[in-house]
Amino acid sequence: MSGLLNWLSQVAAITKFGLLSIPQRRGSVAATICGTAGVVAVFIGVLSIATGFRRVMASSGAPDAAIVLRSGADSEMVSGFGRDETRLIADAPGLARNARGPLVSAELFVIINLPKRSTGTDANVPLRGVEGAAAEVREQLKIVSGRMFEPGKNEVIVGVGAAREFAGLDAGAVVKVGRESWPVVGIFTASGGLAESEMWTDAKVLQAAYQRGDSFQSVYARLASPGAFQQFKDALTSNPRLSVKVERVSDYYAGQSTMLASLITGLGVLIAALMAVGAVFGALNTMYSAVAARTREIATLRALGFGSGAVVLALMLESLALALGGGAIGAGAAYAVFNNFTAATMNWQSFSQVTFAFAVTPTLLVQGVIWATLIGLIGGLLPAIRAARLPIASALREL
Amino acid sequence: MSQPQPIGSPLVHIAGVEKYFQRGAEKIHVLAELNLAVAPGEFLALMGPSGSGKSTLLNLIGGLDRPTKGTVTVAGERIDQLSDRQLADWRARHIGFVFQLYNLMPVLNAERNVELPLLLTHLNAAQRAQHVAAALALVGLSHRAKHFPRTLSGGEQQRVGIARGIVTDPTLLLCDEPTGDLDRKAGDEILDLLCALNREHGKTIVMVTHDPHASARASRTVHLFKGQITNEAVK
Numbered sequence: 209m210s211g212l213l214n215w216l217s218q219v220a221a222i223t224k225f226g227l228l229s230i231p232q233r234r235g236s237v238a239a240t241i242c243g244t245a246g247v248v249a250v251f252i253g254v255l256s257i258a259t260g261f262r263r264v265m266a267s268s269g270a271p272d273a274a275i276v277l278r279s280g281a282d283s284e285m286v287s288g289f290g291r292d293e294t295r296l297i298a299d300a301p302g303l304a305r306n307a308r309g310p311l312v313s314a315e316l317f318v319i320i321n322l323p324k325r326s327t328g329t330d331a332n333v334p335l336r337g338v339e340g341a342a343a344e345v346r347e348q349l350k351i352v353s354g355r356m357f358e359p360g361k362n363e364v365i366v367g368v369g370a371a372r373e374f375a376g377l378d379a380g381a382v383v384k385v386g387r388e389s390w391p392v393v394g395i396f397t398a399s400g401g402l403a404e405s406e407m408w409t410d411a412k413v414l415q416a417a418y419q420r421g422d423s424f425q426s427v428y429a430r431l432a433s434p435g436a437f438q439q440f441k442d443a444l445t446s447n448p449r450l451s452v453k454v455e456r457v458s459d460y461y462a463g464q465s466t467m468l469a470s471l472i473t474g475l476g477v478l479i480a481a482l483m484a485v486g487a488v489f490g491a492l493n494t495m496y497s498a499v500a501a502r503t504r505e506i507a508t509l510r511a512l513g514f515g516s517g518a519v520v521l522a523l524m525l526e527s528l529a530l531a532l533g534g535g536a537i538g539a540g541a542a543y544a545v546f547n548n549f550t551a552a553t554m555n556w557q558s559f560s561q562v563t564f565a566f567a568v569t570p571t572l573l574v575q576g577v578i579w580a581t582l583i584g585l586i587g588g589l590l591p592a593i594r595a596a597r598l599p600i601a602s603a604l605r606e607l
Numbered sequence: 608m609s610q611p612q613p614i615g616s617p618l619v620h621i622a623g624v625e626k627y628f629q630r631g632a633e634k635i636h637v638l639a640e641l642n643l644a645v646a647p648g649e650f651l652a653l654m655g656p657s658g659s660g661k662s663t664l665l666n667l668i669g670g671l672d673r674p675t676k677g678t679v680t681v682a683g684e685r686i687d688q689l690s691d692r693q694l695a696d697w698r699a700r701h702i703g704f705v706f707q708l709y710n711l712m713p714v715l716n717a718e719r720n721v722e723l724p725l726l727l728t729h730l731n732a733a734q735r736a737q738h739v740a741a742a743l744a745l746v747g748l749s750h751r752a753k754h755f756p757r758t759l760s761g762g763e764q765q766r767v768g769i770a771r772g773i774v775t776d777p778t779l780l781l782c783d784e785p786t787g788d789l790d791r792k793a794g795d796e797i798l799d800l801l802c803a804l805n806r807e808h809g810k811t812i813v814m815v816t817h818d819p820h821a822s823a824r825a826s827r828t829v830h831l832f833k834g835q836i837t838n839e840a841v842k
Contacts, residue, residue: 214728512771514695
């Protein structure tokens with residue numbers, strides 16, 4: 209035990225000399241810290257996009273909400289139902305009810321072009337036609353400004369994300385699409401979910417405006433309980449008059465987020481890995497110059513009886529300390545710059561824009577610190593081994 | 608603490624030592640069939656021109672290097688057979704080094720530099736402080752304990768180096784050109800100090816020098832030339 213304490217005191221002493229001598233090497237030390245900070249900031253920044261996007265999609269459905277699409281359809285864009293089919297769906301068992309009947313909303317979905325506030329370029333914005341129970345199907349929907357649209361009127365309510373990202377969607381504004389004018393009568397939130405990227409109006413009005421007859425693309429349903437999903441699904445899929453696919457809304461949107469989130473994550477890791485290679489060379493350079501500058505000191509300590517293992521570990525700790533310092537700066541910068549930074553991107557499954565906020569989560573911060581740790585360890589290992597292998601006798605005479 | 612030696616047996620015994628370095632296909636002989644004994648309490652000077660092998664011999668005695676052939680025994684222990692790790696522990700217990708360029712840690716003040724070898728012992732902080740104060744008092748630098756090396760003269764830095772060398776009360780004090788970087792006055796003060804450590808405190812000292820003025824202060828001088836002892840002079 210005392211041997212271990214003795215060894216640890218050696219490590220602490222050598223680490224202390226290294227850290228105390230940092231001011232004499234501030235140029236290369238600053239380069240290492242900045243390099244590592246850059247890697248961590250970029251890594252966290254890019255991955256916060258994917259995390260934010262996933263969070264929007266994951267927030268878009270309660271466990272007791274289900275979506276019904278035509279069998280074989282991957283998204284609402286390629287699905288379609290007639291009125292008879294939506295009635296059959298509404299009659300299925302397992303649905304929550306209120307005084308007016310089952311909590312079901314047959315919906316249709318069109319895309320309109322609106323300019324982005326940030327760039328002025330046109331982007332696809334989803335305009336959703338919903339039925340009266342839509343707000344109760346999605347219980348998290350809340351009007352935060354203005355009022356709900358009136359059934360039968362050319363009125364829209366707009367999600368806060370869409371209102372923030374696209375021009376002309378403020379409450380009181382009028383959106384012109386083709387020959388139709390759509391006054392914006394309210395702004396709503398949906399607990400950060402995908403609906404906040406959409407505009408909503410009465411399904412019947414939208415059917416008429418877009419000459420869709422009495423057709424819909426999806427049916428959203430609120431279940432009596434999360435456990436009622438299987439009963440609801442079995443009833444629909446076994447009905448010979450229907451050819452449908454039933455999913456929980458949360459699963460449906462999670463599936464939609466997979467492609468984009470995976471692409472962003474892959475790119476983020478690739479970019480960070482390429483930068484990390486550069487940062488490792490920076491750390492190597494710093495630690496090699498640290499070893500070169502302290503060749504005589506290290507040899508003196510070893511001559512006095514300090515062990516090679518203690519030298520290696522101390523130099524690794526020094527490298528790790530510098531990398532973690534850089535990592536902390538990078539993580540802090542990423543949090544300050546990227547967290548809650550709002551943006552919109554294309555959801556390739558629906559060909560429409562999704563507004564979302566970058567999310568710098570604790571998990572991402574921990575992952576950033578792990579990257580910094582790896583950079584520090586890899587960058588410190590070879591110089592540390594070199595320091596421990598220097599012949600003491602000749603190194604003692606180095607100037 | 609120094610280990611007691613049987614009366615008459617040498618503290619350092621070098622027997623049939625050869626040392627050569629390989630440079631490509633060429634063997635460069637530094638020491639050839641060298642035999643040497645250093646008695647306890649002796650102050651030995653190793654003299655010779657550059658390349659004569661005196662520093663290599665000092666490194667072998669101090670466990671910083673190993674002979675190609677032959678044996679090196681210090682305080683009854685064959686150190687040429689020890690592993691690197693065992694040698695490091697052995698150096699910490701038995702050897703005090705004094706270097707030509709002092710080799711102090713620039714980021715530590717005088718007392719922290721002197722304390723360094725004590726970090727390898729089991730002494731607690733209070734005990735270490737006592738030993739450091741005693742060593743600095745012995746070299747006459749108690750008043751400069753808090754000073755950093757850059758604020759000390761060359762002579763003072765070498766005194767700190769000597770205090771670091773003796774603070775653990777080593778078996779052997781090895782000095783590699785201890786006055787080589789000092790002017791005559793400061794060099795004489797350092798030699799006075801080494802003589803006092805040898806005569807008054809019984810320290811066994813082996814000193815490498817090429818300065819006859821310095822070797823004259825030793826109790827015995829061994830001259831080396833091309834890796835062999837050519838002459839010995841006892842005072």
